[in-house]
Amino acid sequence: MADTLYYTPADLHAYRLREERRKRLEASQAPPPTQTGEAIQPIDRLVADGSCARCPTDFSVRASDAGLEITVWQDFGPEAPVTDMWWQSHIPGPVLQSEAARGEAQPVAPNTWQSGPTIEHDPGSVRVMFETGDAVDGLWGERRTEGTDEAGGDGTIARQTEFGSL
Numbered sequence: 001m002a003d004t005l006y007y008t009p010a011d012l013h014a015y016r017l018r019e020e021r022r023k024r025l026e027a028s029q030a031p032p033p034t035q036t037g038e039a040i041q042p043i044d045r046l047v048a049d050g051s052c053a054r055c056p057t058d059f060s061v062r063a064s065d066a067g068l069e070i071t072v073w074q075d076f077g078p079e080a081p082v083t084d085m086w087w088q089s090h091i092p093g094p095v096l097q098s099e100a101a102r103g104e105a106q107p108v109a110p111n112t113w114q115s116g117p118t119i120e121h122d123p124g125s126v127r128v129m130f131e132t133g134d135a136v137d138g139l140w141g142e143r144r145t146e147g148t149d150e151a152g153g154d155g156t157i158a159r160q161t162e163f164g165s166l
Contacts, residue, residue: 021048022061051123054116055089058127073126077119085117 025048046063056075061068077086083098094110095117109115128134 021050049124051121051126054118056086056119056121056126057090058124060127073130075121075126075129086119089117089119 025046048061049059051058056077058073060071062071063069074090075086076090077084080086081098082088083096088095088111092111092113111117
């Protein structure tokens, strides 16, 4: 099961951090052992929220007796070519370089959970953008002033993914 989580596009970079948090949460929230014949204690609604330090992704994991709910909020930045680092920060594998960058002859490490492009964002800011519909100061930094779409918006492409009860 853990290997399956690693390959989901939800958040490649935070995989190990999530696993460590999950193990700590399981250890701290586990109900005391019951004797044979006793009713198993219900799981209260456990919530773990987090954010990737390398790409604009926020996530929330909620556990209850009904199942597990995983929600991921990802910001892919303004409409841009595939060589844009906002897009590539979410995708594992080789990093595509722009025409200008190719001439500099500086190799770019592939995007893995350990290394690759880093797009800074305030933890929780992508989630706030989805929940309120408003951009959060500090979410895009310099990108905010680079241009707008025809409707006057910032042209940001974002995605919220919900994985239902398991």
